[in-house]
Amino acid sequence: MSIPNLLPTLKPTERGEKALVLFSGGQDSTTCLYWARHYFPEVEAIGFHYGQKHAVELEQARKIADLAGVPFTVLDLRGLLRGSALTEHDQDVAAAHPLAPHLPASFVPGRNALFLTLAASYGFTRGIHDLVGGMCQTDYSGYPDCRRDFIDAMERALSLALDTKIRIHTPLMHLTKAETWRLARELDILDVIIELTHTDYNGDRSERHAWGYGRLDNPASILRARGYEEARARGWLD
Numbered sequence: 001m002s003i004p005n006l007l008p009t010l011k012p013t014e015r016g017e018k019a020l021v022l023f024s025g026g027q028d029s030t031t032c033l034y035w036a037r038h039y040f041p042e043v044e045a046i047g048f049h050y051g052q053k054h055a056v057e058l059e060q061a062r063k064i065a066d067l068a069g070v071p072f073t074v075l076d077l078r079g080l081l082r083g084s085a086l087t088e089h090d091q092d093v094a095a096a097h098p099l100a101p102h103l104p105a106s107f108v109p110g111r112n113a114l115f116l117t118l119a120a121s122y123g124f125t126r127g128i129h130d131l132v133g134g135m136c137q138t139d140y141s142g143y144p145d146c147r148r149d150f151i152d153a154m155e156r157a158l159s160l161a162l163d164t165k166i167r168i169h170t171p172l173m174h175l176t177k178a179e180t181w182r183l184a185r186e187l188d189i190l191d192v193i194i195e196l197t198h199t200d201y202n203g204d205r206s207e208r209h210a211w212g213y214g215r216l217d218n219p220a221s222i223l224r225a226r227g228y229e230e231a232r233a234r235g236w237l238d
Contacts (some may be wrong), residue, residue: 006179007186010171011039012130014156017170018042020114020123021132023072025061026199027212027224028134028172031180033068034187035171036132041192044128045070050077050111052086064196084108086201089216094218103108104141107202110122112145118157120166139177139227148173153154164173173208177227182236190237 019036023045024027036043047061060079085091085105097103107203112135119131135146146167151168158166172180186192193212198205200214200221207215211228214221231237 005186006175006183007035010085010183012033012167012169014167015168015169016128016130016214018044018123018126018128019130019132020119020126020128021045022068022119022134023047023061023065024134025057025059025064025197026134026220027193028136028180029061030064030185030197031187031211032132032134032171032191033064033070033201034189037068037070037182038187040130043068043128044071044120045072047074048115048118049073049074050075050081050087050108052081053089054086054198054201056203056205057198060196060198064192065193067196073122075122077114077118081108081111081114083109103143106141106219107143108146112143112150116151116154116158116168120162124162124164130163130169132166132171133170134172135170136172136176137173138181139180139223172183176230178230178236179222180236181227181231182234185231185237189223198238 019034019038019040023033033045045065047058049058083088084107091105096106097107124236135151137147151170155166155168184190198216201218202213205213211225216222216225
């Protein structure tokens, strides 16, 4: 028996003509970029250079945006975000957070709040009121600012701040990582995900695996690899 496609179930219930994708060049945001291209007539992307350890993701993001034919703007936020193994490069990204041991060291305090605020402001000046992000609360690293409750709060706050309806679409929110791989297959972008996206927190592209580039020494690559193997075992990548 065939499995119904995920894509139709993820169709936005309300949307404008234009979307702005928060784009890092990783697996999740790239899947969201192509999801947005599927449902919105016009798509732009915005990225953020905040001193992240895996800044190579922005180089890959540029390549992917060019391939997708999507205008891509990068804002320089270096020095604004601290307190994470992604911004303090001598810290272990696989450890616990020194200020909040229940969170991973890779948690960047305030990151998504800042990113969404800047994206909403940038989009407003371009007549874009639909933001798209790869946040997920199913298979994820435990970041509190990836939960839909937080996204809903930001959506309301930004709508009030700009006095217009801001919609924040999170198509991956309730998908497992295996299902995110399945969605990439439905969008016909498996090659893009495997060959071009970068997820590895250490910025390592020296090893190429069936699931893409990186090493299994950090949570991001482990989640990605585990999801790929599950999706393949379920026959979702055939």
